[in-house]
Amino acid sequence: MKAKRAKIKAKGRIFEGIVLPSEKGKIVLKLSSGYNVGFYDYEIIEEEEIEVSFVEPGYPAKRDSLPEVKVISTGGTIASRVDYSTGAVTSQFSAEEIVSDIPELAEICRIDAELLYNILSENMKPEYWIRLARRVYEAIKDGYDGVIVTHGTDTMHYSASALAFMLRTPVPVVFVGAQRSSDRPSSDAAINMICSAHTSLSDLGEVAVVMHASTSDDFCYIHRGVKVRKNHTSRRDAFQSINYPPLGRVWPDGKIEWTGERIRRGVREPELFDRLEEKVALVKFYPGLSPDILDFFYEKGFRGFVLEGTGLGHVSTDWVETVRRIAEDSLVVMTSQCLWGRVCDRVYDTGRYLLKAGVIEGEDMLPEVALIKTMWLLGNFELEEAKNLVKENLVGEINYRTDFN
Amino acid sequence: MNYADLGLRVGIEIHQQLDTRHKLFCRCPTELRETEDASFEFFRYLRLKRSELGTEDRAAREEVMRSRKFIYKFYDTTCLVEADEEPPTEINREALLIGIQIAKMLNMELVDELHVMRKIVIDGSNTTGFQRTALLAFDGYLEVDGRKIGVATLCIEEEAAKKVEERGGEVVYSLDRLGIPLVEIGTGPDIDSPELAKKVAKKLGMILRSTGKVKRGLGTIRQDVNISIEHGARVEIKGVQDVDILDRIVEYEVIRQVNLLKIRDELRRRNAKVCEEIFDVKEVFANTRSKILKRAKALMAVKLEGFSGLVGMEIQPGRRLGTEFADIAKTFGLGGIFHTDELPAYGISQEEVEELRRAVSAKDGDAVIIASGDERRVRNALLRITERAKFCLVGVPEETRRANEDGTTSYLRPLPGAARMYPETDVPPVRIDEEMRSVDVPELIEDRAKRYVEQFGLAEDLAMIMADPRYSEIFEEFAESVGASIAARVLHIIPSQLRKDGYNVDGLGIEDFRLTLSLIRDGKIAKEGAEEVLKILTEEKLGEEEILSRLSPSQDLDDFIARLIEEKRDLIAERREHAFKPLMGLVMKEFRGKVDGKIIAEKLRNAIKKELEKS
Ligand SMILES: [Zn+2]
Numbered sequence A: 001m002k003a004k005r006a007k008i009k010a011k012g013r014i015f016e017g018i019v020l021p022s023e024k025g026k027i028v029l030k031l032s033s034g035y036n037v038g039f040y041d042y043e044i045i046e047e048e049e050i051e052v053s054f055v056e057p058g059y060p061a062k063r064d065s066l067p068e069v070k071v072i073s074t075g076g077t078i079a080s081r082v083d084y085s086t087g088a089v090t091s092q093f094s095a096e097e098i099v100s101d102i103p104e105l106a107e108i109c110r111i112d113a114e115l116l117y118n119i120l121s122e123n124m125k126p127e128y129w130i131r132l133a134r135r136v137y138e139a140i141k142d143g144y145d146g147v148i149v150t151h152g153t154d155t156m157h158y159s160a161s162a163l164a165f166m167l168r169t170p171v172p173v174v175f176v177g178a179q180r181s182s183d184r185p186s187s188d189a190a191i192n193m194i195c196s197a198h199t200s201l202s203d204l205g206e207v208a209v210v211m212h213a214s215t216s217d218d219f220c221y222i223h224r225g226v227k228v229r230k231n232h233t234s235r236r237d238a239f240q241s242i243n244y245p246p247l248g249r250v251w252p253d254g255k256i257e258w259t260g261e262r263i264r265r266g267v268r269e270p271e272l273f274d275r276l277e278e279k280v281a282l283v284k285f286y287p288g289l290s291p292d293i294l295d296f297f298y299e300k301g302f303r304g305f306v307l308e309g310t311g312l313g314h315v316s317t318d319w320v321e322t323v324r325r326i327a328e329d330s331l332v333v334m335t336s337q338c339l340w341g342r343v344c345d346r347v348y349d350t351g352r353y354l355l356k357a358g359v360i361e362g363e364d365m366l367p368e369v370a371l372i373k374t375m376w377l378l379g380n381f382e383l384e385e386a387k388n389l390v391k392e393n394l395v396g397e398i399n400y401r402t403d404f405n
Numbered sequence B: 001m002n003y004a005d006l007g008l009r010v011g012i013e014i015h016q017q018l019d020t021r022h023k024l025f026c027r028c029p030t031e032l033r034e035t036e037d038a039s040f041e042f043f044r045y046l047r048l049k050r051s052e053l054g055t056e057d058r059a060a061r062e063e064v065m066r067s068r069k070f071i072y073k074f075y076d077t078t079c080l081v082e083a084d085e086e087p088p089t090e091i092n093r094e095a096l097l098i099g100i101q102i103a104k105m106l107n108m109e110l111v112d113e114l115h116v117m118r119k120i121v122i123d124g125s126n127t128t129g130f131q132r133t134a135l136l137a138f139d140g141y142l143e144v145d146g147r148k149i150g151v152a153t154l155c156i157e158e159e160a161a162k163k164v165e166e167r168g169g170e171v172v173y174s175l176d177r178l179g180i181p182l183v184e185i186g187t188g189p190d191i192d193s194p195e196l197a198k199k200v201a202k203k204l205g206m207i208l209r210s211t212g213k214v215k216r217g218l219g220t221i222r223q224d225v226n227i228s229i230e231h232g233a234r235v236e237i238k239g240v241q242d243v244d245i246l247d248r249i250v251e252y253e254v255i256r257q258v259n260l261l262k263i264r265d266e267l268r269r270r271n272a273k274v275c276e277e278i279f280d281v282k283e284v285f286a287n288t289r290s291k292i293l294k295r296a297k298a299l300m301a302v303k304l305e306g307f308s309g310l311v312g313m314e315i316q317p318g319r320r321l322g323t324e325f326a327d328i329a330k331t332f333g334l335g336g337i338f339h340t341d342e343l344p345a346y347g348i349s350q351e352e353v354e355e356l357r358r359a360v361s362a363k364d365g366d367a368v369i370i371a372s373g374d375e376r377r378v379r380n381a382l383l384r385i386t387e388r389a390k391f392c393l394v395g396v397p398e399e400t401r402r403a404n405e406d407g408t409t410s411y412l413r414p415l416p417g418a419a420r421m422y423p424e425t426d427v428p429p430v431r432i433d434e435e436m437r438s439v440d441v442p443e444l445i446e447d448r449a450k451r452y453v454e455q456f457g458l459a460e461d462l463a464m465i466m467a468d469p470r471y472s473e474i475f476e477e478f479a480e481s482v483g484a485s486i487a488a489r490v491l492h493i494i495p496s497q498l499r500k501d502g503y504n505v506d507g508l509g510i511e512d513f514r515l516t517l518s519l520i521r522d523g524k525i526a527k528e529g530a531e532e533v534l535k536i537l538t539e540e541k542l543g544e545e546e547i548l549s550r551l552s553p554s555q556d557l558d559d560f561i562a563r564l565i566e567e568k569r570d571l572i573a574e575r576r577e578h579a580f581k582p583l584m585g586l587v588m589k590e591f592r593g594k595v596d597g598k599i600i601a602e603k604l605r606n607a608i609k610k611e612l613e614k615s
Helices: A095-101 A126-141 A156-166 A189-200 A292-299 A317-327 A349-357 A367-380 A383-390 B058-066 B093-105 B194-210 B243-269 B321-331 B350-359 B375-391 B445-456 B460-466 B472-482 B484-500 B510-521 B527-539 B544-551 B557-567 B569-591 B597-614
Strands: A002-010 A013-020 A027-031 A036-039 A043-051 A068-073 A080-083 A088-091 A110-115 A146-150 A173-176 A207-212 A220-224 A228-230 A239-241 A248-250 A256-258 A280-284 A304-309 A331-336 B009-017 B040-044 B069-074 B116-120 B130-144 B147-158 B162-167 B170-174 B181-187 B221-228 B235-240 B298-305 B314-316 B367-373 B399-403 B409-414 B421-423
Touching: A002 A027, A013 A036, A013 A043, A068 A126, A080 A095, A095 A110, A126 A146, A126 A156, A146 A189, A156 A173, A156 A207, A156 A228, A156 A367, A173 A189, A189 A207, A189 A220, A189 A248, A207 A239, A220 A239, A280 A292, A280 A367, A292 A317, A304 A367, A317 A331, A317 A349, A331 A367, A331 A383, A367 A383, B009 B194, B093 B130, B093 B147, B093 B181, B093 B194, B130 B194, B147 B194, B181 B194, B194 B221, B194 B243, B194 B445, B221 B243, B235 B243, B235 B409, B243 B314, B243 B399, B243 B409, B298 B375, B321 B367, B321 B375, B321 B409, B350 B367, B367 B375, B445 B460, B445 B472, B445 B484, B460 B484, B472 B484, B472 B510, B484 B510, B484 B527, B510 B527, B510 B544, B527 B544, B557 B569, B557 B597, B569 B597
Parallel strands: A068 A110, A068 A146, A146 A173, A173 A207, A280 A304, A304 A331, B069 B170, B235 B399
Antiparallel strands: A002 A013, A002 A043, A013 A027, A027 A036, A080 A088, A207 A220, A220 A248, A228 A239, A248 A256, B009 B181, B009 B221, B040 B069, B116 B130, B116 B421, B130 B147, B147 B181, B162 B170, B221 B235, B298 B367, B399 B409
16 A cells, blocks of 8 residues: 655654645644644655555465355445554455454354445445345355345345345345444444354344344344334444344354244245335325425325324325325325334324325334335335235234234 | 663653543543442453554554453443443543643644544453544643753543453443543653652643642542663553652662663573473372462463572562562463462472472473463463563563552553554544634742742742642632631641541532631631631531521620620729730630630720729
């Protein structure tokens, strides 16, 4: 790696250090003490290009007897490297680099790694989900014992849902991320990754999310991909299963305790349904919101609508007429901004009017899951059939009875 | 000792907590707590990739090897930032301004733009695995005994969590202290004698206290000392809390280095060498009477050829070379070591020592070290001890040591390599603008004290105390009206006495002193009454009225005098004005310390006069 060294004069003395990128008009130097300092008033005395060499990490050897796992990265940093001479953090993604970062993995499985995307998770979009689903499907066909998808945490539960609908998998497909980036010694990446590796080899045959269960570096939860949500902006245990218990707990030493009913390894044949209708809107209702918002989307050609209503699943009675109009040739699914609990539009008049107008109750589905399901239904089925399937449990997204969990 | 001939070079690094409203990177108060008050605890591990260590950084490598579980105590005065569960806030401006003040007092130059860095520290004392630190100023000096001592850098950084307990592979930390702002000030290696080291540290402390914005009390200021002599090595001594032993610490470290060099010369003369092998000697002690060895899971030994007698040699008062090895064993969680220079003893018999020597084929001139505990720790500790023993043939190792209370030091860890730092991207850089630069510089305590000596005639040491920002403002408020020596008595002398008598003087605040002094100023109490008032205020926060009513006897002064005149009418008739003296005695007996004697005298004189006029 190339870097620039400079000798400058500022504040009446000479400073030497590596020049860091900065805006015009100032210079930021990394001094030999490690500190960065910025000067606005300075004079460059000398400058030179230098070569900064990374210390090559040692790579643990693969063990032939271990099962094989495919790791597909979509961005975010599960592995990263800090160069203290320049202060630069670079994200890494060869299998060797992951394993040298987290040597414990080499004791668990043989890893093949693939960098599919390098994007921030907020930049995810349906076409990326489709390509991801295809790559995971291929990996399953190639005979990997499990697949791990590393993902930025912000939209991980959307991607996990998308794969859960697009893919019938006989092996675990595990989504994993980190709430503290992996260049920090306190990162949760290593434990999440180790637990994911154990989960990817376990007796599971569905899409799951594996992340810290608490603020401690204790164990991870295995969440069902269509029942999980990021519920905190920054905590390690931001991911929580909603309306269904976590499928299990997994410890870094490999112990797994199953706590929810799960689809087991090998039960399903691999199948891929890789079509999604992108023109589906998720609309959060709030007091006073005009139904014009629905017309706006409708006029742009949207035929799928997921409403995030209040309480049991309501929007203002002002909306009923608009809903009736668009529901004639659209799929309109009601979910609740309460997140916890089931939608029921038969309790109050407004709900009953909405049902009559063509709204379909999204049961105990999370709004984000209902959104993905609607995209998937409209992408793969005729409208009438799609309408029938909304309330049908296809991949674990709906439970017909609610526990006190 | 001739320090100049030895080539002594000393630099001091002071860490001082700042008394800000909030912590450096969150909005929590800078308040210390009792561990029993913890509301919750959690645990973490820290890891550092081997590839990042570089090849030279022994300090970090050892930390990884020791890989422990860190338990953190959380309080209702700590938040997700301390728990490393939320990004930090911007850097605390109040702390920055105090830093700028101090930098100006030390004649330093300020950076134009402050960049917060992450300095890797993986001993668990920071939940993040790094300490946030920023270089604020450089190239200053302070004058001590007419000499200019360079001040190389001033950094603003966050205080680490406090270690509460260490048990086996676990370390318990308390999060209350984590994140309190610190200034770190490093002098150049310009100090060349133990006395000067102490003077420089004292002067720096005085300058810091002059701001009135630093925390006071035990543990709020720590000095690290860097010491080297020619042919010796740079040794960093951490955590000197008592500045009064700083000279002794320097002196003892010089003695240590000189002795280690003597040991080196003797070892070289003997052609000594360290055997690499680690011997399992559990068999030897199968029937031992030593309780420690008996319950040990593993018992191993290393052989130091030609070291006999030197392991037991004293290198600092009360500390031998063997103590240095024991320190290393302790850092691996072991209780310590035994070595043949001190055996037989501790329940280990002569026969066992002989058998031990046979087991490792030790000759007469060899020393044997044994360690016990769980196998992995014992092996790692002995590996490290052989490494250290080998260095005895080279000289003094560069290392970080911990200051003990008696001025000696114990091994802590190898000296860290160049600090492993990278930018704290969660905290934006701060431009140090004109407004920040123009912050006022406070008057130095010593300058103010000089003024007090001249202006009020206070004794020098008392003047230094009154000049402290804790007292100076209130002292100046009352020095004219009640008199400087009375003000000093109320503010310092009486409270010190009360402290000795067991009163909770720490509970006295500025408002309590102001109340006491204004009672004296307004003649509502005598100056002798101050002690009584302060005693009351250490226990109860009462207002002026209540205090006066507590102090006054069952009847007030006027009543008392009237009754007395009535009773002693004969005396007055007989002795006329001369009755004043005995009567004054009687009144004073009742009112001494409660009412100013002058006021009593005046009232009594008037009453006698009236009585005389009546008759
Ligand atoms: Zn806080």
